[in-house]
Amino acid sequence: MLSLQEIRESLQVAEQLARLSLTSAGDREDGEGDNIRTNPPKPYVPPKQLLMYLVRMGSFTSKPLQGSEECEDDLVVFPDGMVGRDDLLHWVQEPLVDLPPLLPHTYRYPPSTPSTPSSSSSSSSPNTTRPTPTSTHHQPPDNSFRVMQWNILAQALGTNTDNFVRCPPEALDWNTRKFRIVEEMLTYLPQFICCQEVDHYKFLESVMERLGYCGVFMPKPDSPCLYLPNNNGPDGCAIFWDDTRFKLLNTHTRVVEVWHVQSNQVVILLVLEERSTGQQLVLLTTHLKARQGALLASLRNEQGKDLLTFMDQHCKGRPIIICGDFNAEPSEPVYTTMTDTSTGLHSAYSFLHDHTEPSYSTWKVRGEVDCCQNLDYIFYTPDKLTVEGGYDVPTEEDMGPNRAPSLSYPSDHFALICDFTFKKTQLEDEEGSASTSHL
Numbered sequence: 001m002l003s004l005q006e007i008r009e010s011l012q013v014a015e016q017l018a019r020l021s022l023t024s025a026g027d028r029e030d031g032e033g034d035n036i037r038t039n040p041p042k043p044y045v046p047p048k049q050l051l052m053y054l055v056r057m058g059s060f061t062s063k064p065l066q067g068s069e070e071c072e073d074d075l076v077v078f079p080d081g082m083v084g085r086d087d088l089l090h091w092v093q094e095p096l097v098d099l100p101p102l103l104p105h106t107y108r109y110p111p112s113t114p115s116t117p118s119s120s121s122s123s124s125s126p127n128t129t130r131p132t133p134t135s136t137h138h139q140p141p142d143n144s145f146r147v148m149q150w151n152i153l154a155q156a157l158g159t160n161t162d163n164f165v166r167c168p169p170e171a172l173d174w175n176t177r178k179f180r181i182v183e184e185m186l187t188y189l190p191q192f193i194c195c196q197e198v199d200h201y202k203f204l205e206s207v208m209e210r211l212g213y214c215g216v217f218m219p220k221p222d223s224p225c226l227y228l229p230n231n232n233g234p235d236g237c238a239i240f241w242d243d244t245r246f247k248l249l250n251t252h253t254r255v256v257e258v259w260h261v262q263s264n265q266v267v268i269l270l271v272l273e274e275r276s277t278g279q280q281l282v283l284l285t286t287h288l289k290a291r292q293g294a295l296l297a298s299l300r301n302e303q304g305k306d307l308l309t310f311m312d313q314h315c316k317g318r319p320i321i322i323c324g325d326f327n328a329e330p331s332e333p334v335y336t337t338m339t340d341t342s343t344g345l346h347s348a349y350s351f352l353h354d355h356t357e358p359s360y361s362t363w364k365v366r367g368e369v370d371c372c373q374n375l376d377y378i379f380y381t382p383d384k385l386t387v388e389g390g391y392d393v394p395t396e397e398d399m400g401p402n403r404a405p406s407l408s409y410p411s412d413h414f415a416l417i418c419d420f421t422f423k424k425t426q427l428e429d430e431e432g433s434a435s436t437s438h439l
Contacts, residue, residue, distance in 0.1 A: 019294035073202035105391035140419035146190035149323035151413035154197040154235040156225035166402035180410035194285035194323035199235040212244040258302040304334035319384035364412040390418035
């Protein structure tokens with residue numbers, strides 16, 4: 001067993017080797033680059049003992065497990081006669097009446113789409129519209145479905161370890177945050193909600209089931225929340241879906257592996273079918289390993305490869321959407337792996353932003369450090385799905401200098417929200433052409 005000092009020394013060496021393996025030939029000096037082009041370096045694989053440490057890094061292995069208060073969400077009391085989305089939205093907004101309004105999102109159409117349905121394609125107006133969070137929002141096509149990707153911030157992490165020095169303590173109180181989280185979900189009411197850092201699943205499930213939604217939750221094997229005081233059990237990933245519109249055909253879950261070793265990250269895969277059309281969809285969500293550096297970037301890339309292998313085992317030619325907090329900027333290897341032409345996947349937000357990812361999906365202040373990063377993505381198969389539009393993350397002006405979380409937003413990550421439609425299959429096109437020809 002390596003000592004802590006030996007682990008630290010090994011990590012320094014491993015970081016250098018990982019950085020070397022990630023450096024392209026074009027980044028080397030001429031002489032070295034010629035050699036690299038003919039003999040490219042193999043990806044660096046850390047020794048087994050170091051790898052076992054890496055996959056648990058982030059869990060508080062030097063601390064004892066804490067007692068859990070998982071019963072906290074068991075007593076959710078709803079008013080009598082509360083029916084439908086508007087009643088639920090009123091219920092969650094009532095305790096927030098003295099707080100600033102929820103941060104708004106701006107609706108963005110695809111680059112070739114005019115700003116409003118009545119606009120001409122030559123309009124010089126920007127292809128965005130801005131509703132207020134409590135108003136009636138942009139209505140996508142009737143046959144579209146909406147997907148939300150959101151790291152909602154584990155309560156135990158937010159109040160114990162995340163060091164949000166500019167966030168008022170009352171904004172991190174669960175009795176405030178739980179209503180803000182549901183307010184964001186109900187305001188945009190997606191058919192699919194993919195969440196990470198969920199440590200209050202029972203509460204969310206009890207609310208969403210009143211609107212006909214079902215859910216699946218998978219905790220991390222060794223959640224860091226379990227080592228923190230006043231925790232509500234492990235955090236993990238969850239998917240909620242509108243069961244009145246989509247029925248569940250199959251559920252598959254997996255603990256993500258890196259170099260044949262189980263990590264502390266999980267993935268949920270659902271196979272769903274639209275009740276009215278029979279169209280099927282594969283939906284996945286995950287939350288990859290955090291922390292910066294070449295070694296962790298290599299580890300995330302291996303997690304991405306494992307995720308894609310898992311996806312391939314179950315997709316069987318169906319349309320695919322992958323939502324997640326990948327903890328990786330677009331410059332990292334895992335982003336390239338996910339969007340490689342061989343995968344058939346593309347980033348929905350890159351498409352909406354004319355093939356450039358947004359500047360950020362999380363913006364927080366930790367200590368004195370302003371952390372502005374793009375880490376969250378919605379990947380999809382463009383040959384089978386069309387992106388009809390989506391909501392941009394809140395602007396820097398709207399969030400203010402204290403960033404997020406805040407009294408106006410319950411998480412340090414912003415929700416990504418996209419509208420999709422199924423593309424017609426070749427058979428449907430042929431049937432449509434045949435029926436037209438007989439008119």
